[in-house]
Amino acid sequence: MDYGARYKRYADMVEEALTGGIETLGGVSELAGAMKYSLLAGGKRIRPVVLLAFAEACGGNLEHALPFACGLEMIHTCSLIHDDMPCMDDDDMRRGRPTNHIVYGDAMALLAGDGLLTLAFEVMLEPGHFKLKGGADARRAAGAAYQIALGTGERGMTGGQALDITASCENATIERLTATDELKTCGLFSAAARAGCVIAGAGGALVDSAGRYGLLLGLTFQIVDDILDVEGDPSVTGKTAGTDAKLNKPTYMSMLGSERCRARARELTEQAANEMNAFGSGGDFLRELAQKALLRVQ
Amino acid sequence: MDYGARYKRYADMVEEALTGGIETLGGVSELAGAMKYSLLAGGKRIRPVVLLAFAEACGGNLEHALPFACGLEMIHTCSLIHDDMPCMDDDDMRRGRPTNHIVYGDAMALLAGDGLLTLAFEVMLEPGHFKLKGGADARRAAGAAYQIALGTGERGMTGGQALDITASCENATIERLTATDELKTCGLFSAAARAGCVIAGAGGALVDSAGRYGLLLGLTFQIVDDILDVEGDPSVTGKTAGTDAKLNKPTYMSMLGSERCRARARELTEQAANEMNAFGSGGDFLRELAQKALLRVQ
Numbered sequence: 001m002d003y004g005a006r007y008k009r010y011a012d013m014v015e016e017a018l019t020g021g022i023e024t025l026g027g028v029s030e031l032a033g034a035m036k037y038s039l040l041a042g043g044k045r046i047r048p049v050v051l052l053a054f055a056e057a058c059g060g061n062l063e064h065a066l067p068f069a070c071g072l073e074m075i076h077t078c079s080l081i082h083d084d085m086p087c088m089d090d091d092d093m094r095r096g097r098p099t100n101h102i103v104y105g106d107a108m109a110l111l112a113g114d115g116l117l118t119l120a121f122e123v124m125l126e127p128g129h130f131k132l133k134g135g136a137d138a139r140r141a142a143g144a145a146y147q148i149a150l151g152t153g154e155r156g157m158t159g160g161q162a163l164d165i166t167a168s169c170e171n172a173t174i175e176r177l178t179a180t181d182e183l184k185t186c187g188l189f190s191a192a193a194r195a196g197c198v199i200a201g202a203g204g205a206l207v208d209s210a211g212r213y214g215l216l217l218g219l220t221f222q223i224v225d226d227i228l229d230v231e232g233d234p235s236v237t238g239k240t241a242g243t244d245a246k247l248n249k250p251t252y253m254s255m256l257g258s259e260r261c262r263a264r265a266r267e268l269t270e271q272a273a274n275e276m277n278a279f280g281s282g283g284d285f286l287r288e289l290a291q292k293a294l295l296r297v298q
Numbered sequence: 299m300d301y302g303a304r305y306k307r308y309a310d311m312v313e314e315a316l317t318g319g320i321e322t323l324g325g326v327s328e329l330a331g332a333m334k335y336s337l338l339a340g341g342k343r344i345r346p347v348v349l350l351a352f353a354e355a356c357g358g359n360l361e362h363a364l365p366f367a368c369g370l371e372m373i374h375t376c377s378l379i380h381d382d383m384p385c386m387d388d389d390d391m392r393r394g395r396p397t398n399h400i401v402y403g404d405a406m407a408l409l410a411g412d413g414l415l416t417l418a419f420e421v422m423l424e425p426g427h428f429k430l431k432g433g434a435d436a437r438r439a440a441g442a443a444y445q446i447a448l449g450t451g452e453r454g455m456t457g458g459q460a461l462d463i464t465a466s467c468e469n470a471t472i473e474r475l476t477a478t479d480e481l482k483t484c485g486l487f488s489a490a491a492r493a494g495c496v497i498a499g500a501g502g503a504l505v506d507s508a509g510r511y512g513l514l515l516g517l518t519f520q521i522v523d524d525i526l527d528v529e530g531d532p533s534v535t536g537k538t539a540g541t542d543a544k545l546n547k548p549t550y551m552s553m554l555g556s557e558r559c560r561a562r563a564r565e566l567t568e569q570a571a572n573e574m575n576a577f578g579s580g581g582d583f584l585r586e587l588a589q590k591a592l593l594r595v596q
Contacts, residue, residue: 031460087404106385153416
């Protein structure tokens, strides 16, 4: 199966599970609608794809991994909703549509994020009720959900968001920026990679290689996003252009410039490819995925 | 051991675990400080106490139950921080101190809530890293964490908060108010009761009795809180008085009046006590706990 077909197969599995699963919610007030609005906004589902690819590279069962892939996307969606709120980045548009709080109001958007963050753990810990097959061994399931919690919380994505909101061009260094992104963006990518291995029952050395791949991929994505924020076409990226500059936020672009950003992204992609050697031919797809991230700006 | 000594024993276990555990966080930016500020604000720890009491009533190991008790309190604290924010209830004071967003700002308060909600699942799924002993069977641990996720999310507390923010005196009925509280307040109480049984390995009938007890206790608490919001002394309750009336929110007090509220609370407490019959003498403490809730307004 070529790269595109395989990506589509993983992404379609996730899309179908998310679409079917969200309908099973209680539909209390507008909350389920607000959660669904952002969850089914048609993202690339790249974090769940990474998780499923690692599970398959380790010889795991994709049906067992699917609840964790869905959970990861719910957590990512929570972070987007909360990040867009007026007290955070105050963004009106996301993926070409009005952001959650513009449609549902700030209070409901806050709760929609909380609801998705919690639903992730419901789905991972008892996949049956979300019409997912699940059935992974309880120890592996708890272990994979733990990896995802760790990548999400204070030592992961949320900790990185906290560093990000206190960042300004005045206190910026490239080290601080990298430390921020290693938590903010890389937290969920590393968690995706590690959880995919854990759910497949892989051992510690593979889990650690996967975690490093996730970190390198996350940094590549962040640099590429920074480049696209300046040079990208809003009709393609679906985002308001120049947001970072408007917020007076330090970025790789403002600190390194376009050429050095591209060189750094190439270097990170090579390192990520090297981490995949431990997975043999099972790692080919993930090596190519890192390359494709880079190609968006080459 | 009498009621007071037993309550103190449970609450002290939780306080000690929370205090020691929060120090193990990474301390990124101000986030860990903001999480700690609200988590260690000296609440009564009643939800964790209910969880530990049910675990003990079912013959379970308190050390195995402790991570779940701590997780529950972290989730409750998240809900308080987010509820107090300007886009929600806009409260400046909580437990006699300025609320989280007053001290840390709206963005950090939002993240502190997200961080605590996530930390709850970290602690429940891998108690070892939080210096808790843990060690419960993985299937029981995943089951208990699932009960807590269910009581927290769209079909629990968060769903109830969503109903609550769309409530007004114009659309108020006693049925809608009760349906709101059965999710908003009772979600975590039921989850506490059910998770305590699950972690101890108790069977379905006991778990269901426990869940009904949690529901009845939660409703009692909500009615008692509504009474205290009107009639209570802010120096005792630690809350701004008359908040509900200020927000034009329907309450049991505004709909039933003081006398009928007290009668309803007595009736619920009796029903809760009856649910404890299935637990034999192990249920005595929980029967008394429901009585004490009532005594705050008798």
